[in-house]
Amino acid sequence: MDETEPDWDLYRSFLAVLEEGSLSGAARALGLTQPTIGRHIEALEAALGRQLFIRTPLGLAPTDVAQAMRPYASALAATAAALRRTASEASDRVAGVVRVTASEVIGVEVLPPLLTTLHERHPDLIIELVLSNAVDDLLRREADVAVRMTAPTQEALLVRRVGAIPIGLYGHRRYLERRGRPKTIDDLAGHALIGFDRETAWLRTMAARYPYLGRERLAFRATSDLAQLAAIRAGYGIGACQVGIARRDPNLERVLADFFDLPLGTFVAMHEDLRTSPRCRAVFDALAAGLADYLAACGGTPASR
Template identity: 60%
Template sequence: MTSSISWELYRTFLGVLEHGSLSAAARALDLTQPTVGRQLAALEQALGLTLFTRSPTGVQPTEAALALRAPAQAVQHAARALERTAASQGAGVQGVVRVTASEVVGVEVLPPILAALRARHPGLTVELALSNRLQDLLQREADIAVRMQAPQQGALLARRVGAIDVGMHAHPDYLARHGTPQDWADLAGHSLIGFDAVTAYIRRAGAAWPALRRERFALRTDSDVAQLALIRAGAGIGLCQVGLARRSSALVRVLPAQFALPLDTWVTMHEDLRHSPRCQVTFEALVQGLLDYLSSAAAPTPAG
């Protein structure tokens, strides 16, 4: 095996792995399809491995390719972290900071916080990665994470900002058509909105509140944003942050005495970034912005 392999070959490998065909990878990477094919062949020759087999629908990864996915992604994360660090060198707050958060927090809560941050520091570039998967800060997949659970990894700076309350909500139009449930038994006649894939979190919720088990959901999606959109569209009753529902009269909380789910909220980053101006100001802005959001969500909510 060749001892020194260009990062560009691994980048192309990951592109093909993600997109499933040479042509799709070429479009995503802004390369020509022949270039992608040559780089993939060069990587296979350098490694002495067959990474993909051709099929009528594209290419299929071999076991070797799947085994290489994680270390290749680690190289990718390290390369991007190096680029972000290099771009931040110089006087003042400048460069790129990558922030990861869950879908709903990233779409509904963080935009005004990040807008104010950019207004104060126009030399700062923010990459906002939205995913319900916990990205690995130790591997530098992101610089800063907003998480709904305490970090389990060491070598991280973590600040707990409080608990975001989640409740059951519905649109007034839905409740006008179907009535407002007064207890858990009333939910049997309602359309519930929830997750499709059963996770450990969903199993715990289902054990505590049997009405929220997967088989009870009339509308299922693993996208938090899609669930919120369905609730707002009057499709049924689902879970929503109390603070978001309070922003307008478009959502009404139901069964507030019977259901309340607090989600611990943390802002975390790798301890090696504590002296980075770009990361330090972003970390503090996120903490303060989330504290303000939690404070605004603390006022009493009229129940439906």
């Protein structure tokens, strides 16, 4: 084992191979050549004295050691990205990179106009938008600002509760004309229902309150809420949708409004150490204000002051 501490570039290539499954894929992801990635992996293996990958017909398979190293390499990558964003900070103006994370539907359907207005106000601001339903760790600076649909629990975070976005059941007019409009909850038994494939905290809450929407009743299951929204818009069946988003499409009709009403809590959060960062504070405040306006426009419940 080499006593020299491996260079960060070696770990960066290692993580890329882990994520891409091949030297060629890692090279494309990092903008390097395949031989360079290969040399990095060989150098890291020599420095650590351990084999990290096994060649298979399907590509490079990580060893147990490599899998155990994955979370630490990911943490290094997040730290390096946070360092770059911090270095881009201008001392007295809103400029530089801010990494924002949000759920797929919020990130695609709600945030773009808010971020556009923000960019027009601060043209030197660069936004990196991460669309994920997973909760990125703000404490480890995997993101600077997060829009979350569950209340963050970490103590070192600055959190603003925006309020609750109304959620309703919707179907495309074409589907409802073909299959009929349900008048009661029992009528849903004769309909194609759309929902999540994997259980989430919000899904557990919904299933407990509305057992007729349990996973076993679903005719279309998707891990992606964007895929569910697309299925509703395509006329596949009936599914849950934000009222504000559904109102944009005259072909989407709300059903069983008196029976189904499940507000979705909305929060904006960032690490408390970033409260003095002009760029992060500008994004935090703009998202909180913009989401509050969105919530008010769709009849949501604002946070109590």
